[in-house]
Amino acid sequence: MSHYTKSPLMGQMMNQPLLISSIIEHADRYFGDNEIVSRRVEGDLHRTNYRECHARSRQLANALQSLGVKMGDRVATLAWNGYRHLEAYYAVSGSGAVLHTINPRLTPEHIAYIANHAEDQYLLFDLTFLPLVEAFAAHCNTIRGYILMCDPDRMPASSKIPHLMCYETLIAQHQADYCWPLFDENSAATLCYTSGTTGNPKGALYSHRSTVLHSYASAMPDALCVSGRDTVLPVVPMFHVNAWGLPYSVPLTGAKMVFPGPALDGKSLYELFESEQVTFSAGVPTVWLGLLTYVGQNKLTFSSFKRTVIGGSACPPSMMQTLRHQYGIDVVHAWGMTEMSPLGTACTLQSKHGALSEQDQQAILETQGHVIYGVDMKIVDDAGKALPWDGKTYGNLLVKGPWVISSYFKNEGGEVLQDGWFPTGDVATISADGYMRITDRSKDVIKSGGEWIGTIDLENIAMAHPAVLQAACIGIAHPKWDERPLLIVVKKPGMDVSKAELLEFYQGKIAKWWMPDDVVFADALPIGATGKILKNKIREQFKDYTLPSA
């Protein structure tokens, strides 16, 4: 921060850097015996606490130091949500090295590209990913050793992975006497690559400062509202954007943590929610779809689950209503992105909304909400001119804040900011009182006759139809209008609906010229590594599609 003007009178407060290690130290000192429960790859439930987590993190930090890992070196993980992954979070960043979380849903080629680009020195991975690591290890140029996160008796008898070590054997050789170093809070802490649907994947390089500030801000009552009275199950993966910061914000409050491991199907999640009495969770809509399907089919209820944050993609209003009205679970709609650590907005009501009707409150709760203090946003037209906050005008969404990137790792993609603001690639409206609604991705919006059609609205309406499981809307080239909407629909198992019925369902809900020109039924939609529907794949698939003439 040194390039800003200093006042002739500086404050006289303690000069203490904001470091990730302070979180696990705090959790140990004040919440040492609070539980961390993990469903392991092996299938069993493992129980530990913040005190042990801190001790084992320091053992791992000592081990990494003995392996020659230095400040600023990248150490990669390829792992599910679990206690060993949490230990790696603190050991790597806390010691001044940089935690590079790799998304295991990427292809081996993709992973090798990222690992080489990041110049990873070591890779820690879960047993599940042994075949995956075997598939790409030979293509990694910088990795000096592979650490399999398991007990000695689960190590493979032989493997073609070079320098393969056992995590438990490794840390058992080291004491917990490690002292977390103090260093500049702007030092790099973690590295996460964007899914990279276009061009090469690009890395967001978070600092200790940005991570700690994001932890404070995201824990606040109008954001994730994380408290020591909660039991938190992060469904969002620790291998992507740090599970929305929960591995930091949960320990600092002392809340009980429950990790689901690889078992993200409806049945496994439901059983874990109930057995551990989870009160709060966070995930993308597709996960809740699976959970709700299971719970609905088996006529179950939740005994402790009270609140969930949904982000990653817009939550279909129908799902929000089911969670709220059928199961009594409050939904906080949130929005962010890899480049924002990731949280930018959360949707909560204010005192003044208490007087609104249930329906008007619902309309607000379906937006992505207002920015979390620290972040600021605006919408602009293609020329960069600020657009009005009227809840109707569509514009390109720009953000700034201390947990937003200024550039990508190794300056991939060059200058990314526009006058100091980060262009999100989202199209949004903002209401007069600052509630933002994502209407589309810039690259997904359908440009028809010079006007924009938001595909998310069209998809949400389709999803509200009782026979529709999933829907995606894309623009198809049109000789007269430039582009026109095509709707692709996956029906619920055992349910039926016709094209005519579906289009009839749109009547009165949209402007007439927004009506999809055609509907196609599909068995499934392509889903990406972060759980989002891959519209570019759908566009590729339908690139030669001809719309019926009107």
Added chain:
Amino acid sequence: MSHYTKSPLMGQMMNQPLLISSIIEHADRYFGDNEIVSRRVEGDLHRTNYRECHARSRQLANALQSLGVKMGDRVATLAWNGYRHLEAYYAVSGSGAVLHTINPRLTPEHIAYIANHAEDQYLLFDLTFLPLVEAFAAHCNTIRGYILMCDPDRMPASSKIPHLMCYETLIAQHQADYCWPLFDENSAATLCYTSGTTGNPKGALYSHRSTVLHSYASAMPDALCVSGRDTVLPVVPMFHVNAWGLPYSVPLTGAKMVFPGPALDGKSLYELFESEQVTFSAGVPTVWLGLLTYVGQNKLTFSSFKRTVIGGSACPPSMMQTLRHQYGIDVVHAWGMTEMSPLGTACTLQSKHGALSEQDQQAILETQGHVIYGVDMKIVDDAGKALPWDGKTYGNLLVKGPWVISSYFKNEGGEVLQDGWFPTGDVATISADGYMRITDRSKDVIKSGGEWIGTIDLENIAMAHPAVLQAACIGIAHPKWDERPLLIVVKKPGMDVSKAELLEFYQGKIAKWWMPDDVVFADALPIGATGKILKNKIREQFKDYTLPSA
């Protein structure tokens, strides 16, 4: 922060300083029409909102600039909790000058000393304080102008105060076109002097960074838990330690703010709580005593008040139970000090405490709680050796954190830290799971036969007696035991209790050797400028007191 080692790899996040101006900008942009209601010195209720507050803050910033106020200059206030005081908070600090809040309960001599020591350039003050300002203005060497916070028609026809200006006339001459400057976040923002019961008053000089971090931390669910769904009435004064940070943490959440002005009696507060539907408040025990007395005498109830933070002094358990059980108001016991911005700890339960009995939960809630993430604490003996966390061992309490001072303004009092820790002057125990309990001030603790007797425990037991309104316990010199406890008691109006009955009331509640040697009944106890009982005055009063021989 620059003296810390930089990693070879720095994060690539936006370089954005943490500045107080960003709070009011955020409140304007996202919660612009949310209300700020103030009971004015004039007696009426004034209504404004965050948008107007931001505009008027910028007008004031322009006005101060035109008066020659520069970055780092001190601008003082002598004012109650109200909207104009809030404007001054943002205008002064936001523009890079330093807000010096003066406690009007100090003597004119005391105020002149502080104003001269701070080298205040201007003083903004409420109409109430006109006689006070007239009493000390002639003794202030550096103040170039006095700004009376009122409408033009309330200005005095004549006054001996030099360079007296009208606030409303002044800001009306300026536009709201002021742009908040960006500068180093470690720049000084506000200055607050300790009440200084011994030696000269000493100034705590907060920075923008410390204030913003304190705002985030104190708003979290396990601290003050400030949300946009609250209506907040800070009874704690803005003239002392920034009203526990509420003038910052409330606007950043968009909560409706209600300022009580000078009307802090039970009736006025109760009426304001009800008419504005206040949900959350914060204050010292003496204020709640007044409110509860009024509410009890008139057999009233609260229709919206749900939660309060009590600090400044330990809250008597009996008051906590009355609030909780009789009125359904949750009490969060908090602890801090001027040197800590001020919040250090807050007392909230964790998941694991859900299984405890009501009584065991109550015992935890009566402690000062655990530190808010960012602060760390320890207890040490007189030689500086760390003492065990067993909930029993008494020790000197030391703290550190980014919102704790490193030294006093102008280095008054010299080096204050002990190995990087700030000695609080409190004596405390810490339980195995990190709950801290203040047992005394170091200077109040009674040293009897080489052991320590905590006066707060003795006072709390007395306060639990139905006939006792207030109690204070001091050590009286004793030939054999060095010191022995004397209890001074104020009875409730119309109630009676004898010395023998009171001592009988202690039976079974304390170790036998803790029993007060004598009880004295008084009409009132001396209260200091910050609402605390002045034990040094009581000790002065009883310095020649002779205890009855056993």
